[in-house]
Each structure stands twice: as C-alpha cells, then as structure tokens.
Amino acid sequence: MSYQIIVCGSLVPDPLQTLEPVTGPQGPALKNEMMLPSWLDPWAGHALYEAARLAGQHAGSKVWLVSLGPKAKLQQVMMTVAQKVPFELVALDGSAGGFTDASETAAALAEAILAIPGLDLTKLLLFGGWESASRGAGATLQIVGERLGITDQFQGVDSLTLEADGSLRILERVEGGKHQVSVCSAPPAVLGWATGSLPEPRNNPQVGMANMRGIMPALQKAKPSPVSTGDITFTSVTLPTQTRTTQVIKDASPEQIAADIVAWIKGG
Amino acid sequence: MAATDTLPSLQTLPSDQLRALQWRFADRYDLAMIVQSVRPIARGPVARLVAQGGRNTHEWTAEKNALLAIYDESGITAAFLNPEFGGFIEGPKNLALALVAFELSWVDAGAATCSLASNLGVAPIHERGTAEQVAHYMPLVSPPGPGDSREATRVAFALTEPIPFVGVETGLLSGKMRIVEWEDGKEPMLHIDKRGRFITNMDFANVVTAAVDSADPRIKGSCIVILEKTDPGSWDAGVPTRKMVHQLSSTCDPVFNLKVPASRIVGGYTVKDGVIIPNFSHGEIIEAVFRRTRVTVGLMTSSKLLSAIEPIIRYQRSRFRGGETGTPGSPRYDLGLQTKQDVLHRLIDVWATGEAGAALGFETARLFDRLDPLDREKDRLFAEQGISGRGVLKAFARIQQDAIDCVTLQRQPEAGRDQARLDLLESNPLVQYAILDAQANVFCPACKLWNTGYGATVMREAVSLMGGYGITEDCPGFLPHKWMDAQLEATYEGPEAVQRRQLSVTMTSGLFLAQFEGWITDLEALQAPGSGACITASAMRLWLWSLRHLQNATDVHGAKLYQSNRQGVTFPLTDALCWLMASRQQILDTVELGRSGAADPSVADELPGTLAFFMDLCQVQAARAAGETARICSELVLGYLAKPAVACACCADAAPGVDATALQAFSGHRARLDACLYGFRLAKDRAANALTSVMIPEALDYPV
Structure with missing residues (x-):
C-alpha cells in the first residue's frame, strides 16, 4: 500500500543563539529574531525523517512538508532541509514565532493541506512534532487533524510499524519511560512525533538539487497566511531559567557519570 | 568613543x-x-x-x-x-x-x-x-554510491621534487620519462622515474598526475603523465612529511618507478619525425591548474580571520567574569576587555582584513567562472584555425589592441562612440577572453599573495588578542593552529616571491592598466559616501602614476628602476597593488550588498546596521591600503634620488638630476590622498563601538 504522508513543521531560531524575549508590535518576540539563523523545528525534523523512511519502504508513497513561516527564512532553512530527504514543499508565508495562536496556525495549515491536488484521506498520515523548540502550544497538530476530520490521533510517538494487514502499530510515550502500544486499523491518522529512532540524515546535495526544483516554485507561490496571537494576551515572557555547571572530565566511566548526575539531582 | x-x-x-x-x-x-x-x-x-x-x-x-x-x-x-x-x-x-x-x-x-x-x-x-x-x-x-562496490579513486598531484630542486623552480624537473617499448603500430610504453616531495593525498591516492621531463631523444620536452597504483613497477607512497601545519591533510615524499602507455600523457601527443611531442608541456598545464586553485588557498586564510571574530568577542566580554570585581550588570562584567579601545581597534583591523581578503578571493573565483567558458571557446576557435603553441601568443598580441579598444570604447559616452565597432568587439569571444584574462592574471596572484601573506600577519594579531589563551590548544576557534596554517598557505602552490614575480609582469600589461584606469574612474564616480571609495581611488591614482614614472625613471646612478631583476622596486609595487585591489573589491561588494540587500526582505532588519558597519570597515581598510601605497610609492619614487641639501620632498627640486615637474605631480597625488583621509578614524571608532553591542551566539558552534 502506498501512503500520502504530510508533515507539518516550521522553523525555530538556532538554540545556540542568544534568545532574548522582547515585546514587539505584534506581541512577544525574540530580540533580532529575523536576523538569527533558523533551523527546522527538531520535533518536526524527527517527523520528516520518519516520514521519508516510511515512504522509502512503501513504493508509490510521497512526503509533503507543509510549513508556515516567513517565506525568505523558509528558503534559507530549505537549503539544509532539502538535502536531507526527498519531499515536496507546501509553503505558507506568515509568522513562525512561538506566540501565534495555535488555532489560527492550524486553520491555515489545514486549508493548505486540503488544497493539495490528489489528496486521498484513506492514504493520509498526518505527521508533526508533538512539541516545538519555540513556545510550543502542543495543540496545533491536534487541531489540524480535527479540521481534516481525523480523529485517530497519537502524541509522543516514538515508533510506527505498518503491519501486513494495513494496520498501524504505534508506540506513544507515557509516564515512567514506558510506551503505550496502540493499533490503528488504517489511515488516516495523526501522529505527533517525539524523537523517533532515526538519526538526522547527512546533507546530500544530490537530494537537495532534486528537491529544490520543486521547492523554489513552491516558495514563489507561497500563500500569505497572516496568523497572529489572536485573542491571547501574554502578561509576561521569560526564558526557562538554566544553570550551567560545566566540568571537563575526560575518560569518565558511565557509572561515574551516572553517580555524578544522581548526586547533582540530590543537591550533593 | x-x-x-x-x-x-x-x-x-x-x-x-x-x-x-x-x-x-x-x-x-x-x-x-x-x-x-x-x-x-x-x-x-x-x-x-x-x-x-x-x-x-x-x-x-x-x-x-x-x-x-x-x-x-x-x-x-x-x-x-x-x-x-x-x-x-x-x-x-x-x-x-x-x-x-x-x-x-x-x-x-x-x-x-x-x-x-x-x-x-x-x-x-x-x-x-x-x-x-x-x-x-x-x-x-565520483565517489561510489550505495550499492557501488568499486574502490574510490583518489588522486594526487606530484609536481615538487626533493632538494636541490624543491621550491626553486617549477620549470626544472628531475622526474624523467623514457621510451622502453615502441613497436610499430602500437602505443609507445614509457618508463617513469619520479620522486616527489610535499605531495598531498599520497597516503590514500591510487592515481597520480605527475610532472616529468624527457630523458629520451625520442620525446620532446616535459608533460604531465597519469600514473596508476596498479601500473607495473614500483609505487612507493613514501614517508609522511614532518610538517607542522595542515595535519588533516596527508603529505608524503613518494617515489614512482612505473611503466605506463604514452596515452597517459595528459592532453595526448603527436609524433613527428619519430619523436613524441606532448601536446601540452607540464608548464602549460600547471599554469592552467594553479591559477584556479590558488584562489581557494587565498580564501582559506581570509576564512580564518573572519572565523576569529566571534571567539575573540566572547573572550573579550567574559574576560573578567568570575572575579571578585565586576558584578553582573557592570561594564567590567558585561564588556570585559571591550571597555578598552585598543583591543576593539585591533579586532576591527582583523575583521576588515578578513572582509577585504574574502572580497578579493570571491571576486577572483567569480572572475574565473566568467573566464572558463571563454577559455574553452578560445581553445575551440584556435583549434579550428589550426593555431597552437607560439601561434597562440602571436594571435593574442594581435587581439591585445582590439581588447584595449573595447575597454576604451565601453567607457566613452554612448552618444559619440563608434557603437558598431564596440558591438563587434563585445561579440568577439577572443577579445572578451583577453580582457578577462588580463584581469585574472592579476587577480589570482594578488589574491594568493595578499590574502595569505598579510593574512598570516593579521592572524598573529588575532592570536594575540586572546592573550595567553591564544597559544594553547584550548583556545576557542583553534586560532593558534590557524595562525601556523596561514604561513603554509602563504607558501604552497607558489610562495609569495612567485606571486610577486608574476604580478610584476602582468600588472604592467597595457590591457590590464587600461582597465585599472577605468576602475579608478568608476570608484570616483561611485555614489557611496563613507565607503572609502575616494581614498582607494586616490591611492590607485598615486600607484598608477608611480608605476609609470618608475618604468621610465633611473636611479641616481642612471640605472633603470623598473626592471625584472630589480625586485626592490618591482615587488613593493606589487604589494601596494594587492592592498588596493583588496580594498577596492571590499568597497564594491559592500555597495553591491546595499543595492541587492534593499530588494531582499529577508535581510531587511539586518541590512541597515550591518551595511553601516561594513562601510566603516571599508574606510578603515581603504585608509590602511592608502597608507601602505603612499609609503611604498614615496620610498620608490624618492628613495633612489640623490638626497637634497634640505631633506624634505618639497625642496628636492634643488637636488641635481631630479625632475622637479614629476615630483610636483607626485606631491599633488600625495596631497590629494591625504585630503581623502579626513574622518576615517571616526569610522574606526564607530566600528569599534559596534563590537561592544553586537549580539553573538551563546557558544561557538564547534568544539574546542
């Protein structure tokens, strides 16, 4: 059986950059946000790589990446992402900031997905990240699914196995480092990926050149999607506090490292 | 500030x-x-x-x-x-x-x-x-892909040879070829005897292109020959060179003693009167090769300089953190060493040099991209006309004037010029090749010489800005490695003297100088206040005047000044030209950034601040280039004259044998240049100040 795998994902600022919350004309933002280098949101990245693996295993399958972000920044990010795995881009030109209203974003994404020619819900697997490296609302993907009428939804997915009978065996993260096993009889389904199990593919310019032939036109015709913060009012925005206590120790054993971490957690 | x-x-x-x-x-x-x-x-x-x-x-x-x-x-x-x-x-x-x-x-x-x-x-x-x-x-x-079981073919280039010839003269080869078999109607078999020195990739190469000379009366001249590891004979990759730089590349001193068919002669050969004549000498081939690969070497050093900026800023800002004085929020804590103007000014010098080098290097690379198709077309046309060897030189001597005419016509107002002739010249690929080739013959050695030579000096400055940290393996950004590596880059693929020697010839070509004059006019007409364009243009005029003067002048003993063996004159002039070429290109790239950036919404937020900063860097670099040019020109124009009774230039016309009119002209160019320097130091202050507020990432994106 072939699948139509649609991955929703956008860009986030490079986490190595200095991320300083400021209040802009449209609400909260990051200082110099448009100047900072961006990456594909890592959770969306996991979803994309899993989608490509699945498509590679099932002849006739195809992967789309539906992405809402500033067109120019999307183009920059595609210079890397396009080299990872084969996919077709559906671009929406709008804000990718972490403070947009999840329902507005989801509405724009759902509309773009429904406009994909030849969309067949019986073959559709809707992928995305269950989280985001920006301020993840944790709701966007679910709302997209609802708008598409897909009620079989799974979050925190680490594994998807397509069984011989066409059913989907899915492992979702639950408490205590365990997985909940679900079986879904058939597509369509929404899968919000945790980390999956695949490494980030190396850049391959050959793949990139093939992808870019479609990506550049997609960016050219990216539809303006002016998503905003909606009715949400942010009273304050701060970065998560962090403390870095760095020790450089070479050749420590795993047991010693584990003991050090336990001691640190206990405040020792 | x-x-x-x-x-x-x-x-x-x-x-x-x-x-x-x-x-x-x-x-x-x-x-x-x-x-x-x-x-x-x-x-x-x-x-x-x-x-x-x-x-x-x-x-x-x-x-x-x-x-x-x-x-x-x-x-x-x-x-x-x-x-x-x-x-x-x-x-x-x-x-x-x-x-x-x-x-x-x-x-x-x-x-x-x-x-x-x-x-x-x-x-x-x-x-x-x-x-x-x-x-x-x-x-x-091409690397083997998935499912392709063949062994990767990796290639090395063997030109340089052991002492006494190593590094002395690429025209001399001790590597030899002889004919060992030549049966009627069959491919001649050659015996290749080649020892290499400083040959990169030898630890893993299985194909080598080697420069060899004839040791057989039945072979004429030299060539490059392709050797394969499986050829009969001895293939010894040799011992590793004990170099202290570029240790992530393999370098060995190989020894080859192999038998190969004559069809391995690169570019083929012809047989005339029982003698094998390679279609290309090794010199012709390495010229075609090195003039391209030297560009990338020049860019290596510029990349190091620009890579040093972020770790140095981070080091400067965090220098006093953790001490007893300087609490969070205080200038000492937030800015650290950046409260001191000197370290900022020196870092601006590093940054400006890196920008100028990168501008020069990338323009040279783009120039070769424009030249390559014309090069192929030139070869095709000459082959069609049966022109080869010295015939090519003669053909280009004829084209030279057409090319100068083309450059001249392009600069004339459209209303009065001979448009039909210009159209004809612009559509002639040989003319266009000659124009770009004259540029490439200067850009390539200038980029290799200045980027690496002066770049290595400035890299030392970058290391010094890290204090004692700068000479440890723990230095972020691997700066001490980069400093040492820069010295190699100034040496390999043609050391500095080779580049100066080439420049001293190519920069005097009439076709190049015709273009150079046009560049001066263009810079003077550039509507880019604050870019330093007038400084560089004035320095270029001074350089051009000095070159022409020195080409005809003699010293106090009547000996000609600008001549091949008088490197005390020719070489400093090449150095000055490199400074000017780099500064000019930096200005042009910055102006281009302003033009194209204005139409690109993705840099809308970033452009105004970065453009203003880059303009300031241009001024800093232009002033530095102008200073070097003025010093060199003054030394050369005045330094070979008799010392006047009163030791100052304005009184020099009193000295015997001095052309007072020429000196007045020279002084005029100097005075004009000095007048262009007003305000440039404020640009350096502004640029230095910007370093105290620029946002940098939290950490370097590669390990230390």
Whole structure:
C-alpha cells in the first residue's frame, strides 16, 4: 500500500543563539529574531525523517512538508532541509514565532493541506512534532487533524510499524519511560512525533538539487497566511531559567557519570 | 568613543543570506546548499577531530582517513565534477570550490586542503586531458554510491621534487620519462622515474598526475603523465612529511618507478619525425591548474580571520567574569576587555582584513567562472584555425589592441562612440577572453599573495588578542593552529616571491592598466559616501602614476628602476597593488550588498546596521591600503634620488638630476590622498563601538 504522508513543521531560531524575549508590535518576540539563523523545528525534523523512511519502504508513497513561516527564512532553512530527504514543499508565508495562536496556525495549515491536488484521506498520515523548540502550544497538530476530520490521533510517538494487514502499530510515550502500544486499523491518522529512532540524515546535495526544483516554485507561490496571537494576551515572557555547571572530565566511566548526575539531582 | 545612538548599528554577526548577497550568489541555490552541506562537516567531524588532538601527528591515522568518506557523502568530493560525471553543480565551479574551501577553513584548512588536493590532482585531466582521458577518469573520481562496490579513486598531484630542486623552480624537473617499448603500430610504453616531495593525498591516492621531463631523444620536452597504483613497477607512497601545519591533510615524499602507455600523457601527443611531442608541456598545464586553485588557498586564510571574530568577542566580554570585581550588570562584567579601545581597534583591523581578503578571493573565483567558458571557446576557435603553441601568443598580441579598444570604447559616452565597432568587439569571444584574462592574471596572484601573506600577519594579531589563551590548544576557534596554517598557505602552490614575480609582469600589461584606469574612474564616480571609495581611488591614482614614472625613471646612478631583476622596486609595487585591489573589491561588494540587500526582505532588519558597519570597515581598510601605497610609492619614487641639501620632498627640486615637474605631480597625488583621509578614524571608532553591542551566539558552534 502506498501512503500520502504530510508533515507539518516550521522553523525555530538556532538554540545556540542568544534568545532574548522582547515585546514587539505584534506581541512577544525574540530580540533580532529575523536576523538569527533558523533551523527546522527538531520535533518536526524527527517527523520528516520518519516520514521519508516510511515512504522509502512503501513504493508509490510521497512526503509533503507543509510549513508556515516567513517565506525568505523558509528558503534559507530549505537549503539544509532539502538535502536531507526527498519531499515536496507546501509553503505558507506568515509568522513562525512561538506566540501565534495555535488555532489560527492550524486553520491555515489545514486549508493548505486540503488544497493539495490528489489528496486521498484513506492514504493520509498526518505527521508533526508533538512539541516545538519555540513556545510550543502542543495543540496545533491536534487541531489540524480535527479540521481534516481525523480523529485517530497519537502524541509522543516514538515508533510506527505498518503491519501486513494495513494496520498501524504505534508506540506513544507515557509516564515512567514506558510506551503505550496502540493499533490503528488504517489511515488516516495523526501522529505527533517525539524523537523517533532515526538519526538526522547527512546533507546530500544530490537530494537537495532534486528537491529544490520543486521547492523554489513552491516558495514563489507561497500563500500569505497572516496568523497572529489572536485573542491571547501574554502578561509576561521569560526564558526557562538554566544553570550551567560545566566540568571537563575526560575518560569518565558511565557509572561515574551516572553517580555524578544522581548526586547533582540530590543537591550533593 | 563616538556616540552612535542615532545611526544604525551592527545587531548580529552577518547572516548567510547577507553573505550570499555580498558575495553575489544569492541567486544560486546550488551554492547555498553546498555551503550548508559543508558547514556541518567542518564544524562537526572535522572540528571534533581537531579538538581530540587529531592534528598532533604527521601520520595518516584511521580517524583522519574516516573524514574522506564523510567528504564523499556530503558532496564535497563531487563538487568539482560535472553532473554527467557524478557531480551536481552545472557550469564552472570556481566559486563553488571557493565556498567549500572557505567553509572548511573556518575550522581547519588542512581539511580543506585534503578535499581540494583531489581536485588539484584531477585538474590537469579536467583542464587539458583528451576526451578519452576525461571520459575515463572523471567518472572514477565520483565517489561510489550505495550499492557501488568499486574502490574510490583518489588522486594526487606530484609536481615538487626533493632538494636541490624543491621550491626553486617549477620549470626544472628531475622526474624523467623514457621510451622502453615502441613497436610499430602500437602505443609507445614509457618508463617513469619520479620522486616527489610535499605531495598531498599520497597516503590514500591510487592515481597520480605527475610532472616529468624527457630523458629520451625520442620525446620532446616535459608533460604531465597519469600514473596508476596498479601500473607495473614500483609505487612507493613514501614517508609522511614532518610538517607542522595542515595535519588533516596527508603529505608524503613518494617515489614512482612505473611503466605506463604514452596515452597517459595528459592532453595526448603527436609524433613527428619519430619523436613524441606532448601536446601540452607540464608548464602549460600547471599554469592552467594553479591559477584556479590558488584562489581557494587565498580564501582559506581570509576564512580564518573572519572565523576569529566571534571567539575573540566572547573572550573579550567574559574576560573578567568570575572575579571578585565586576558584578553582573557592570561594564567590567558585561564588556570585559571591550571597555578598552585598543583591543576593539585591533579586532576591527582583523575583521576588515578578513572582509577585504574574502572580497578579493570571491571576486577572483567569480572572475574565473566568467573566464572558463571563454577559455574553452578560445581553445575551440584556435583549434579550428589550426593555431597552437607560439601561434597562440602571436594571435593574442594581435587581439591585445582590439581588447584595449573595447575597454576604451565601453567607457566613452554612448552618444559619440563608434557603437558598431564596440558591438563587434563585445561579440568577439577572443577579445572578451583577453580582457578577462588580463584581469585574472592579476587577480589570482594578488589574491594568493595578499590574502595569505598579510593574512598570516593579521592572524598573529588575532592570536594575540586572546592573550595567553591564544597559544594553547584550548583556545576557542583553534586560532593558534590557524595562525601556523596561514604561513603554509602563504607558501604552497607558489610562495609569495612567485606571486610577486608574476604580478610584476602582468600588472604592467597595457590591457590590464587600461582597465585599472577605468576602475579608478568608476570608484570616483561611485555614489557611496563613507565607503572609502575616494581614498582607494586616490591611492590607485598615486600607484598608477608611480608605476609609470618608475618604468621610465633611473636611479641616481642612471640605472633603470623598473626592471625584472630589480625586485626592490618591482615587488613593493606589487604589494601596494594587492592592498588596493583588496580594498577596492571590499568597497564594491559592500555597495553591491546595499543595492541587492534593499530588494531582499529577508535581510531587511539586518541590512541597515550591518551595511553601516561594513562601510566603516571599508574606510578603515581603504585608509590602511592608502597608507601602505603612499609609503611604498614615496620610498620608490624618492628613495633612489640623490638626497637634497634640505631633506624634505618639497625642496628636492634643488637636488641635481631630479625632475622637479614629476615630483610636483607626485606631491599633488600625495596631497590629494591625504585630503581623502579626513574622518576615517571616526569610522574606526564607530566600528569599534559596534563590537561592544553586537549580539553573538551563546557558544561557538564547534568544539574546542
């Protein structure tokens, strides 16, 4: 059986950059946000790589990446992402900031997905990240699914196995480092990926050149999607506090490292 | 320091898109992708290996060897190849390879050399190989893909030889070829006896392109010959060279004693009166090869300088943190050493030099991209007309005047010029080739000489800005390695003296000087206040006047000043020209950034501040270039005259044998140049001030 795998994902600022919350004309933002280098949101990245693996295993399958972000920044990010795995881009030109209203974003994404020619819900697997490296609302993907009428939804997915009978065996993260096993009889389904199990593919310019032939036109015709913060009012925005206590120790054993971490957690 | 509150200021370090606009490849997604493909390799496995001490051995270790497969997988190896041979970039690839070298050298130039040496090895075949040689070897160089079980073909280029000839004269070869078999109607078999020195890639190469000379009356002259590891005879990769630089590249002293068919002579041969005459001498081939690969070497050093900016800023700001004085929020805590103007000014010098070098290097790479198709067309046309050897030189001597006419006509007002003749000249590929070739003959050695030579000096300054940290292995950004590596870059593929020697000839070409005069006019007409264009233009006028004066002047003893063996005159003039070329290109790139950036919404937030900062850097560099030019020109114009009774230039007309009119003209150029320097030091203050507020990442994106 072939699948139509649609991955929703956008860009986030490079986490190595200095991320300083400021209040802009449209609400909260990051200082110099448009100047900072961006990456594909890592959770969306996991979803994309899993989608490509699945498509590679099932002849006739195809992967789309539906992405809402500033067109120019999307183009920059595609210079890397396009080299990872084969996919077709559906671009929406709008804000990718972490403070947009999840329902507005989801509405724009759902509309773009429904406009994909030849969309067949019986073959559709809707992928995305269950989280985001920006301020993840944790709701966007679910709302997209609802708008598409897909009620079989799974979050925190680490594994998807397509069984011989066409059913989907899915492992979702639950408490205590365990997985909940679900079986879904058939597509369509929404899968919000945790980390999956695949490494980030190396850049391959050959793949990139093939992808870019479609990506550049997609960016050219990216539809303006002016998503905003909606009715949400942010009273304050701060970065998560962090403390870095760095020790450089070479050749420590795993047991010693584990003991050090336990001691640190206990405040020792 | 100067107040800059009302002016746009540098907010962040330049983005990739801004660089693409500035270096003029924003419309080339293939190049943007190769940058993104190479960067994680440089800042990932390459950086990790350096951080783990991978450079601390001359041997070619398994860890170093593992990088080759990574280069293959990421497209670095195939970047040189045309798509029909497994590559992915259409057309000329000088800019692409320049970007690859730039990205790798940001972390380690040995890695860049390792990847580029394969290109150097195969370049003789690419540039001058027969159709059969190209069809056979180029696909082999393409890395094996999934399911392809063949062994990767890796190539080395063997030119330099052991002492006494090493580094002395590339025209002299002790590597020899003789005919060992030549049966009627069959391919002659050659015996190759070649010892190499400082040969890159030998630890893993299985194909070598080697320069050899004839030791047989039945072979005329020299050539480049292709050797394969499986050829009958002895293939000894040799011992590793005990170099202290570029340790992520393999360098050995190999010995070859092999029997190969004459069809391995690169470019083929003809037989005349029972004598094999190679179609290309080794000199002709290495000229075609090196003039391209030297550009990437120049860019390696510029990349190091620009890579040093972020770690130095971070070091400066954090210098006093953790001490008893300086609490969070205090200038001492937040800015650290950046409260001191000197370290800021010196860092601006580093940054400005890196920008100028990168501008010069990338323009040279783009120039070769423009030149390459014309080069092929020139070869085709000459072959069609049966012109070869010295005939080519004669043909170009005839074309020279047409080319000068073309350049001259292009600068005349459209209303009064002979448009029909200009159209004719502009449509003549040989004329257009001659124009660009005259530029390339100056740009290439200028880039190699200035970027690496002066770059190495400034790299020392960068290291010094790290204090004692700068000479430890723990120094972020691997700056001490980069300092040492820069010295190699100034030496290999033609040391500084070779570049100066070439420049001293090519910069006096009438066709080049006709273009140079036009560049001065263009700079003077450039509507870019604050860019330093008037400074550089005035310095260029001073240089041009001095060159022409010195070409005809004699010293106090009546000896001609500008002559081949008088390197005390010719070489400093080449140095001055390099400063000017780099400054001019930096200004042009910055102006281009302002123009194209204004139309690109993705840099809308970043552009005003970065552009203002880059303009200030241009002024700083222009003033420095002008100072060097003025010093050199004064030394040369005045320094060979008799000392006047009153020792100042304005009174020199009192001295015997001095051309007072000439000196007045010279003084006029000096005075004009001095007048252009008003305010440039304020630009340096502004730029220095910007360093105190520019936002940098939390951490370096590669390990230490």
